[in-house]
Amino acid sequence: MAAVDFRAEAEALFAYTQALRRDFHRHPELGFEEHRSAGIVAAELRKWGLEVTERVGKTGVVGVLRGAEAGPTVLVRADMDALPIQEENQTDYVSQNPGVMHACGHDGHMAMALTVARILSQHRDALHGTVKFVFQPAEEGLGGAESMVKDGVLEGVDYALAMHLWNEKPLGWLGIADGPTMAAADRFQVRIVGKGGHAAHPDLTEDPVLAAAQVVNALQSIVSRHVDPLEAAVVSVTMVQAGTAFNIIPQDARLEGTIRTFEPQVTSEVRSRFVRVVHGVAQAMGCRAEIDLAPLTPAVINHPAVAAVVREAAAEVLPDAAVDAQARTMGSEDMALMMYDIPGCYFFVGSANAAKGLDWPHHHPRFDFDERALPAGVAVMAAAVVRVLAQRPA
Ligand code: NI
Numbered sequence: 001m002a003a004v005d006f007r008a009e010a011e012a013l014f015a016y017t018q019a020l021r022r023d024f025h026r027h028p029e030l031g032f033e034e035h036r037s038a039g040i041v042a043a044e045l046r047k048w049g050l051e052v053t054e055r056v057g058k059t060g061v062v063g064v065l066r067g068a069e070a071g072p073t074v075l076v077r078a079d080m081d082a083l084p085i086q087e088e089n090q091t092d093y094v095s096q097n098p099g100v101m102h103a104c105g106h107d108g109h110m111a112m113a114l115t116v117a118r119i120l121s122q123h124r125d126a127l128h129g130t131v132k133f134v135f136q137p138a139e140e141g142l143g144g145a146e147s148m149v150k151d152g153v154l155e156g157v158d159y160a161l162a163m164h165l166w167n168e169k170p171l172g173w174l175g176i177a178d179g180p181t182m183a184a185a186d187r188f189q190v191r192i193v194g195k196g197g198h199a200a201h202p203d204l205t206e207d208p209v210l211a212a213a214q215v216v217n218a219l220q221s222i223v224s225r226h227v228d229p230l231e232a233a234v235v236s237v238t239m240v241q242a243g244t245a246f247n248i249i250p251q252d253a254r255l256e257g258t259i260r261t262f263e264p265q266v267t268s269e270v271r272s273r274f275v276r277v278v279h280g281v282a283q284a285m286g287c288r289a290e291i292d293l294a295p296l297t298p299a300v301i302n303h304p305a306v307a308a309v310v311r312e313a314a315a316e317v318l319p320d321a322a323v324d325a326q327a328r329t330m331g332s333e334d335m336a337l338m339m340y341d342i343p344g345c346y347f348f349v350g351s352a353n354a355a356k357g358l359d360w361p362h363h364h365p366r367f368d369f370d371e372r373a374l375p376a377g378v379a380v381m382a383a384a385v386v387r388v389l390a391q392r393p394a
Pocket of ligand 1: 104105106139164
């Protein structure tokens with residue numbers, strides 16, 4: 001392996017990374033509307049000599065970098081979309097797009113991936129294979145990964161890597177887990193059908209409001225009574241809707257929410273309990289239930305051998321970092337679709353700095369991160385790409 005000091009190279013390009021990040025931050029774009037961002041990404045990738053394909057999965061961009069030697073292909077994914085949030089920060093790079101904000105750090109993800117592409121383009125001799133940089137639109141629940149996968153972005157890919165700036169942890173922390181690291185997410189929509197009537201004569205009705213209340217309660221027994229206490233699961237009812245007037249018992253009631261799990265056997269157990277509880281309780285209350293339980297994304301599961309190589313890369317470039325090999329969040333990520341059949345690693349780069357007030361959570365109107373996290377992420381990713389191609393973990 002060529003001895004490249006990726007930390008020094010990432011530091012030397014900090015001004016480049018920061019300028020890109022701030023430009024993206026000033027001009028945030030919602031999912032599948034990332035036209036300006038995609039244009040900049042494509043132009044930068046071409047500048048560094050990559051083969052660029054635009055409009056992959058609608059507004060996505062792919063840049064291919066071929067190493068000096070033949071070998072496997074590693075995909076490096078960065079997401080590009082912003083959120084429908086009015087920014088409340090007062091920085092000179094504050095969002096110029098009213099009601100839209102990079103409040104999750106995807107501006108940083110684009111800037112870091114472009115810097116990795118720039119660095120690796122100058123070290124093709126160190127690359128034993130091909131790097132496919134994938135700039136994905138619409139990560140925030142809009143199906144951007146699915147859209148790129150449908151357009152064939154995974155063809156010929158042997159490994160998949162991605163990273164996320166993480167404001168729940170301070171600068172200097174890295175989360176590089178073995179196995180599941182982000183949760184599988186399901187969305188449920190339930191309609192409880194009863195028999196409406198006059199509020200003064202509930203005896204002549206089958207009250208779907210009472211049934212819905214019992215269902216919400218009973219659902220809380222799934223995690224507490226049916227999931228191994230050493231496993232993680234969430235069942236959250238987030239919407240309850242019924243009725244039109246104070247003196248009418250309505251015909252039906254609607255519930256919506258989400259299920260989050262990590263392990264496939266927990267996912268299927270929670271799903272089947274969910275269906276049983278909803279039908280059973282509704283029926284016991286004289287109603288019936290219609291259930292739409294749809295998987296949104298599978299869990300993001302790191303391949304232990306790939307994660308081990310990424311931890312080696314981190315130890316090489318950031319020997320002082322605090323590495324958490326058990327990092328997990330109940331959040332979900334559509335990168336799971338790109339890692340479903342492909343061994344990969346999704347890691348987190350601590351980006352909070354409480355002393356500077358840079359520790360607001362993701363998706364908050366005051367979210368901002370310490371930009372010193374950018375060269376850290378760049379160095380780890382660049383070193384990880386080189387190591388994965390050279391070592392071919394399996
Ligand atoms: Ni995000």
